[in-house]
């Protein structure tokens with residue numbers, strides 16, 4: 186259908202994002218494919234193309250001879266309007282097929298603020314918004330990604346969700362669809378859905394009934410068919426070396442947020458930061474071997490021509506062989522113009538060594554650390570074990586080694602937080618500037634503090650916490666700004682970045698909401714809600730109005746879902762979805778948080794029984810592996 190689309194493209198912004206044909210994109214023969222997947226990242230191309238989850242599944246599926254996978258992204262409102270006027274359906278960028286023609290539509294949600302974009306895509310594709318109204322002619326709509334660990338707010342709109350790692354699950358889903366089609370589609374859509382529900386890690390919202398107490402809390406969640414499990418357990422890909430994807434990274438043809446190739450060096454995190462859903466739901470730690478990393482970097486650079494490699498994970502400096510990896514790669518690519526990047530959040534001198542190492546072949550931009558909380562007390566609450574002395578020592582070392590900019594990440598609105606915890610961020614920033622000036626003898630030192638509003642997430646110890654109201658978050662941030670500028674000689678070298686707290690409250694509603702929130706999402710979408718993760722498109726007023734209209738009659742509200750603390754016995758909307766974490770352990774950790782007690786990282790200390798390893802039949806996997814980064818010969822010579 187490219188002809189239909191082509192004449193609209195000169196009329197929209199950034200038309201190149203819709204044409205496909207990227208290096209390493211795959212177009213396979215439609216007619217000979219037994220199973221056809223459309224994979225969607227529900228945001229603009231520039232954000233969606235670099236997404237590793239989609240890239241991995243795209244390649245894993247396209248490697249199967251009889252399976253094809255194509256990509257689709259959210260279209261901007263200018264193109265959406267024209268597509269509606271000219272009856273052009275949601276399309277894939279690879280061969281410009283209507284999404285409605287595929288067997289499956291897999292949607293990866295990194296954030297809940299993409300939910301309205303799912304509805305746009307379904308509607309443009311001609312797929313009924315409600316799963317219950319779909320027929321044999323419509324694709325199965327399957328959600329994945331971190332938000333799928335509580336897909337209840339979108340339960341009405343999806344047929345299934347995949348919990349956890351997708352590599353193996355998509356292959357098993359593909360097998361089920363292939364077999365059902367080869368058998369002549371017995372039992373139609375309902376039978377296929379039941380078969381999908383038998384795949385480990387696949388959750389069918391329609392196979393569970395939710396009932397409510399008079400006060401609005403959930404009474405119980407029970408399955409309505411024996412063909413699904415009481416609780417659905419997540420999938421865990423244990424040996425990353427067996428899954429060296431992407432081997433052929435997609436190279437964007439339009440501007441995108443990350444223009445580099447990425448290698449995931451490990452999955453999971455056991456540092457135990459209590460606010461971090463990603464760390465909790467991706468346990469246990471599984472490291473990719475140094476040899477596997479070296480091979481992926483080499484192959485990926487050859488296949489893509491990128492000049493930068495990102496070593497990705499939740500805390501990359503924690504790979505047990507990170508020194509050997511960075512030194513080996515820096516040696517290998519010395520003189521080639523290939524740069525390395527490492528998301529660095531660890532606050533210690535070791536991290537500066539690493540930063541010096543990886544900047545050998547590239548420019549020395551800023552260093553980023555994430556203390557997350559302004560006071561020692563609040564950092565104990567969130568289990569972010571960083572002392573201010575360590576931070577100052579680390580940044581002084583960085584400035585002494587030639588770095589001139591430091592970026593510090595914080596959150597505001599954390600459980601038990603007071604104004605003073607936030608105001609202390611200013612004192613920390615002032616100390617950073619002073620330490621930088623002392624270490625360098627120069628006044629030209631910069632510290633940027635970037636602050637996000639805290640959103641309590643499911644499957645974390647803070648899942649019971651009351652979210653702070655945006656007015657309080659905003660007032661604390663105003664006090665912080667005043668404090669930063671209370672000393673102009675220091676304050677003028679401190680930059681402050683933050684958004685107001687309102688989008689975070691809506692993210693909180695979508696993160697911890699239940700099925701009743703689906704009505705709100707649909708109303709917001711019908712009222713024009715699109716791209717809610719973008720401040721220029723987000724309308725707080727629209728969300729508040731939709732909550733009032735849809736929730737008041739049910740006896741609940743936006744505040745009820747967000748700023749209300751939950752009790753130990755409350756049935757949470759995601760209790761039937763098993764991330765491996767023991768609920769009693771999560772509760773104990775929440776109590777430890779409230780009394781400021783820290784928890785060590787179980788990679789280096791004895792297991793503290795969070796429940797993941799035994800329930801998954803797995804174990805922490807860290808080096809040293811005894812393997813080497815091969816080949817050793819430097820590429821530049």
Ligand code: SF4
Pocket residue numbers: 455468469470787788792793794795796797798799804805
């Ligand atoms: S079960 Fe023990 S070793 Fe495994 S992630 Fe949890 S605390 Fe760590």
